[in-house]
Amino acid sequence: MKKLLLILTLFLTVGLAVTAQDDGDDKKTPGGKVEALKIAYITQKLNLSPEEAQKFWPIYNKYAAELRKVRVDGRLNKETEIEIEEKLLAIRKKYNGEFTKALSPEKVNAFFKAEKDFGTVLQKELLERRQQKLENRKNNNH
Template sequence: MKKIILIIVIALSASVVSVAQDDDAEKGNGGRLEALKIAYLTKKLNLSTDEAQKFWPIYNQYMSEIRKTRIDARQNKEGEIHTEEKLLNIRKKFNGEFNKALSSEKVNTFFKAEKEFGSVLQKELMERRLQRMENRKPFRQ
């Protein structure tokens, strides 16, 4: 398990620099980041073929609504609390949809893994930024 997480982190490292330069996930390397997220979720959920066939179309709808809500919130300069409330409502709605495709245990694992992925990505971005800052400092003897 640790090896898989390490592989994902290494793969993230390769794409994080360019993703960090482009805040809009719809441009640039958002596709690569989404592919890494899908790989991470696939491993965490350990889906059977039947589960995967049911799960991924629902996941794609879910992500479409999440993206649309975030884009709308940015464009309309909505408050953070209001946006988070909308996102929570989407998660609640899709919790029921995901339960049609997966066991409630796997649905719970999905939501946890999605949050974990965000944390892993954030940590990697932070480490990259710190590395760049350290590399910029002039060498003193």
């Protein structure tokens, strides 16, 4: 029963995250897919109980929305990278306390590490895909 609740919670969370990103603009779809992959990656790394997941994901959704807003506003306002990073760090510090209401300090730390690791994994995957495309093009031209 607990596994069923966890799976249901994850599907709902992923659905909400993707829906929140999808405002009918097809350009947003890849971001929604990446967010869904990120949620799955974090879920796997944190090994959340159903109770933890139920508390954690609503906080995470607010956190992700604030990060997104800072990034978008920073680009629109032509802020420097340092200014944007300072704002992002302030949000992370703020939510560190919020996340500890749902998770142990160890899991909160694991979350921030998993979030960072996901970026690295994503970059590696994108680089490998680009290289594969270039190799395929090169092979097709010969």
